Amino acid sequence: MKKIFMIMLVAVLSMAAVFASGAAEDSATVSTDGSTSMEQVILSLAEQYMADHQGVNITYNPTGSGTGITAALEGRCDIGLSSRALKDDEIASGLTQTIIALDGIAIIVNADNPVSDLSIDQIHDLFTGAITNWSEVGGNDAPVVAIGREAGSGTRDGFESITGTEDACTYSQELTSTGAVITAVSQNPGAIGYASLASNLESVKTVTVEGVAPSEATVQSGEYKIQRPFVFATLTNTPLSDAAQAFFDYCTSADADAIIAGAGAVPVAQ
């Protein structure tokens, strides 16, 4: 009987110790919600930040830019993540955008495709179906197979608005993830697609656009044309919680640049 009592006492004490140490730290949660393209960037930032600040928990909900913006607007998250600039009506409805990084969109073709440089006009024609054979742009005699993302994707929106192909693309496939696009392009000798520069592009060939290869330097300087911003969307009139504001400040500071670059995106030039 005494033994059982001792065991229970030890158990209660150790539980109390666990809870006490948890309560001693100030625990706070910062929730982010939105763009799947920003996953690598936001998770790397969160990981570093949480390592530096004990007790702060940063959550990320990969839903998509549109959902993230809505979530920020409705107060369901602290920071909405969008991989496109906010639209005017979204800003008018009470959101502020802060660009934390830039993302180059790489134009990818099959590794066996001899074409290595395309102009924006050629890319436009390849995706709209005005050019149907690679021989028209100096390649092999092979049909062009345009592979893109689904309607609503931030990458698709970014690509189409930059190349002027909104609602005009004749896709052979509309896939729901960057990885699927890369796989499809790597399997079809006539394929052309687009993918975030932050993704793993080893299995395909990245073409230069108007002579400029996508890289951190060319995106930052604006030389590489096909790029889009990574945006934090926050409420204009409601201040962030202290923890969220601290994380926000960290992400926009120069300290975060190395992390952003490590995640494959391009830090904003300070």
Added chain:
Amino acid sequence: MNLRTFIDQKGYGNNPRRLMEDLIHLVFLALGLVAVGSVLVITIYLVVSGLPAIFKIGPVEFLFGTRWASTASEPEFGILPFILTSIYGTAGAIIIGVPIGFFAAVFLAKMAPRRVREVMELCIGVLAGIPSVVYGLVGMTILVPGIRVVFNVPDGATLFAAIIVLAVMILPSVINVSLSAIQAVPREYEEASLALGATSTETYFKVTVPAAKSGIFTAIVLGIGRAIGEAMAIMMVAGNVANMPSLFKSVRFLTTAVASEMSYSSGLQREALFSIALVLFLFIMIINAILNVLKTGGNRK
């Protein structure tokens, strides 16, 4: 009625076991109601969230519009391509899958030696257990490039690829249901036929199969139900472009139309996706109704 008289009336006072029995019945009833409740919640939710967009777009434009451009500056929400793709895709899968499944069932029930049958039944069980994403993955990496090379088309992600994947996916249910239907045919029918001098093959196809007819129809309808509701596997092989269906073109099914755009959708686009789900739900309800009619018809015999 107060509690006292209730207890007296039921006789719980002098019979505690009866109280226990009734309590257990209540618990089981509640558990049974979970399923009923789920169906009700899903139905009501789908109708409430799916109907408004249909009327905003216009029922005729929605159901018979041939162009789907949900994020265009002037969006169009015509789902006829999805409806036709779902119908063609399912029909194709049935045309290819049902004969294979049916003859496999006849073979298993009547001709296969015991060892062969055991191995085949094991394989069919495994086939039924493979998750649809695995079908999709294999289709994407083997079938799609294969179709491109064999049929010499620019891209293999087509309706045809989806039909092949669906045909394989419905095989287990077609085989299993046809098999039990054929096995349920009384032995005497076959013995009578054999005694009259028919060969065994004649007996199987002229006596056994007609007698198992309603079970085989059930298998077909089950196959239709499985094929029309599949999303993951065909999303990976069909290309997902909202074209009017054609065998070697990239197409989008009702299921994949919902799944592929849901994550980034907003506003009327999102509402229209619920409307597509509602249309799909109606299709499934009709198929279930047909299935019920077939089953009761089979029992009455």
